[in-house]
Amino acid sequence: AFASAAEAMGADQRVESGGWSGSKGGELKIDKPNQHVLERTAVRVDARGNVEARFTCALPARGRSIEGRWAASILGEKVPELVGRSLVARALDAASLRKHVLSVEDQRHLRNSLSGLGLVAFVANGAVLPRASGASDTPMASPTSANAPPVVAFASPPELEVTVSVPNKGQVTGMGIKRGVTLICGGGFHGKSTLLQALQVGCYDHLPGDGRELVAVDESAVKVRAEDGRAVNNVDISPFIANLPFRSSTSNFSTEDASGSTSQAASIVEALESGATALLIDEDTAATNFMIRDARMQALVSHDKEPITPFIQRVRQLYTNQGVSSVLVVGGAGDYFDVADCVLVMESYSCADRTSVAKDISRRFQATMATAGEPSSSSSPSSSSMDPFAASSLRCPDPSRFGVGQGGKVTSRGVGKLSFGERELDLSGVEQLVAESQTRAIGDAIRFLAASGAMGGSVGGGGAPVPLAQVLNALEAALNGPNSLDSLASPGFPFVGNYARPRRQEVAAALNRLRDTNFRHVAVPPSPNPSSSSKRAAVSSFDLPPAPPLKGVQVRHELHLVPLSPSQQWWSLAVPTGTCMSLPSPEARGGGAAPPPSKNTYANFGGDSDDDDDDEAEN
Numbered sequence: 001a002f003a004s005a006a007e008a009m010g011a012d013q014r015v016e017s018g019g020w021s022g023s024k025g026g027e028l029k030i031d032k033p034n035q036h037v038l039e040r041t042a043v044r045v046d047a048r049g050n051v052e053a054r055f056t057c058a059l060p061a062r063g064r065s066i067e068g069r070w071a072a073s074i075l076g077e078k079v080p081e082l083v084g085r086s087l088v089a090r091a092l093d094a095a096s097l098r099k100h101v102l103s104v105e106d107q108r109h110l111r112n113s114l115s116g117l118g119l120v121a122f123v124a125n126g127a128v129l130p131r132a133s134g135a136s137d138t139p140m141a142s143p144t145s146a147n148a149p150p151v152v153a154f155a156s157p158p159e160l161e162v163t164v165s166v167p168n169k170g171q172v173t174g175m176g177i178k179r180g181v182t183l184i185c186g187g188g189f190h191g192k193s194t195l196l197q198a199l200q201v202g203c204y205d206h207l208p209g210d211g212r213e214l215v216a217v218d219e220s221a222v223k224v225r226a227e228d229g230r231a232v233n234n235v236d237i238s239p240f241i242a243n244l245p246f247r248s249s250t251s252n253f254s255t256e257d258a259s260g261s262t263s264q265a266a267s268i269v270e271a272l273e274s275g276a277t278a279l280l281i282d283e284d285t286a287a288t289n290f291m292i293r294d295a296r297m298q299a300l301v302s303h304d305k306e307p308i309t310p311f312i313q314r315v316r317q318l319y320t321n322q323g324v325s326s327v328l329v330v331g332g333a334g335d336y337f338d339v340a341d342c343v344l345v346m347e348s349y350s351c352a353d354r355t356s357v358a359k360d361i362s363r364r365f366q367a368t369m370a371t372a373g374e375p376s377s378s379s380s381p382s383s384s385s386m387d388p389f390a391a392s393s394l395r396c397p398d399p400s401r402f403g404v405g406q407g408g409k410v411t412s413r414g415v416g417k418l419s420f421g422e423r424e425l426d427l428s429g430v431e432q433l434v435a436e437s438q439t440r441a442i443g444d445a446i447r448f449l450a451a452s453g454a455m456g457g458s459v460g461g462g463g464a465p466v467p468l469a470q471v472l473n474a475l476e477a478a479l480n481g482p483n484s485l486d487s488l489a490s491p492g493f494p495f496v497g498n499y500a501r502p503r504r505q506e507v508a509a510a511l512n513r514l515r516d517t518n519f520r521h522v523a524v525p526p527s528p529n530p531s532s533s534s535k536r537a538a539v540s541s542f543d544l545p546p547a548p549p550l551k552g553v554q555v556r557h558e559l560h561l562v563p564l565s566p567s568q569q570w571w572s573l574a575v576p577t578g579t580c581m582s583l584p585s586p587e588a589r590g591g592g593a594a595p596p597p598s599k600n601t602y603a604n605f606g607g608d609s610d611d612d613d614d615d616e617a618e619n
């Protein structure tokens with residue numbers, strides 16, 4: 001409302017006249033929201049109902065002289081008028097405000113319901129997925145000419161239709177994408193990527209009328225792509241890439257100039273480390289040699305000469321062993337039919353379930369290849385029962401390498417660029433960032449984590465290392481505390497009005513892409529029962545340093561359950577005293593309550609039951 005009122009008054013326009021000595025300035029600016037509903041610092045409402053707007057005023061000047069009367073007019077006349085037009089109840093459209101609140105409440109309820117329904121995503125019937133243009137995130141409008149293509153509202157295939165109850169709208173019907181491996185297929189320009197792009201922002205709420213209000217995805221879902229040239233810092237990419245020329249191991253891989261395949265492998269491993277339980281991949285932005293090797297290429301280059309284990313041979317293991325679902329846009333690699341649970345086909349923006357047809361094609365081609373003695377591109381090259389994604393170590397950032405340096409600044413330049421001291425951080429490949437205010441908050445979050453003690457002591461200096469997952473836990477504890485996003489502000493300027501809250505996944509992506517950094521691996525002791533045939537494991541524990549207190553941050557007395565490692569079987573429970581322990585995820589927990597571990601101990605309690613009846617009592 002403040003931004004709209006300033007625009008209507010012309011108060012957001014800068015005056016420029018007469019060159020250097022002419023009058024200039026005078027504009028009032030506030031962090032303007034977009035189609036996504038994000039937690040922001042631009043306008044805050046405190047517990048007593050006080051409304052606080054944080055905006056900037058370019059105080060007017062003429063050369064080196066201050067335009068005092070003009071400044072007085074801005075602060076004494078324009079600002080009060082803006083307040084009256086935008087920050088008091090009588091100036092607002094009460095019906096529109098209520099509609100907004102109820103819509104957001106429904107969206108959050110829908111997203112929170114996915115797990116209990118066994119879904120990774122939901123797309124409501126009637127959703128408008130296409131956007132106005134590549135430069136606009138507003139919904140595509142209805143055509144104004146007879147020759148323009150129509151806007152096709154989404155309709156679920158009957159086989160996948162589910163109905164979800166939300167608090168205000170009531171019953172909502174649409175397509176439920178079950179957990180597992182889902183393909184989105186179809187011809188070019190028929191809407192495959194449009195559907196995936198709607199899903200990748202389904203982790204956010206949207207404005208009423210956006211068209212994607214009831215499009216929801218697993219809130220930890222990560223869009224993964226190839227990023228040629230990105231930095232990779234000490235990442236175990238051995239599940240996908242091993243035995244590189246002149247390298248004996250890729251379990252601690254680093255490079256300043258990653259290829260498409262190594263960057264995509266690193267991004268997947270990093271996403272799992274951040275707690276992702278769903279991956280979104282579009283073949284248009286993926287590395288071809290990472291996604292698949294067909295039979296002819298396998299005949300030419302044998303497996304022992306090829307370092308890459310393609311994603312098609314790991315995607316099922318990710319789901320069966322780690323509980324990580326995948327939704328992939330596939331238009332040219334039908335071999336993925338072999339490993340898919342569901343196959344959707346888009347035709348002129350209409351969606352159909354073609355799973356049975358795709359499976360018939362798969363069986364027919366596999367029989368033909370078996371008769372000819374040709375290898376299948378989807379079969380794993382190894383018969384080992386070991387889970388390639390089982391965490392053998394935890395990555396710990398070196399806090400001494402994440403500072404901005406003396407006098408260093410953190411500056412955002414658009415959504416995908418960040419200047420961090422003297423280093424440039426390219427986040428253009430992190431596609432789920434949707435606002436520059438998120439990028440700005442990420443830059444200050446990295447500085448905050450390095451300075452607050454959340455990363456522990458200096459790894460290079462022999463200090464106690466803190467796993468990255470625990471570092472992210474500490475950040476979320478601060479952001480969930482009474483100071484919220486203000487925790488990230490520098491002490492000299494505590495009231496920043498242009499932050500928007502990023503997810504932990506995007507913060508992790510930034511930490512992992514920052515150049516000239518270092519991560520240290522801390523070994524995880526093996527489970528006494530390493531069998532992959534059962535999710536149940538005996539009790540095991542190992543000591544790690546306690547979570548360091550955050551300097552100057554008051555943490556609320558709440559418990560936050562978040563993934564601790566790439567294995568989704570174990571979760572970290574951080575409490576304000578610095579005590580930290582891990583508990584089994586809801587998918588892995590058994591029926592009985594686990595005995596509490598001692599302070600400063602990580603303990604693993606395994607289970608293979610899906611019984612969640614005692615969640616509240618246990619928590």
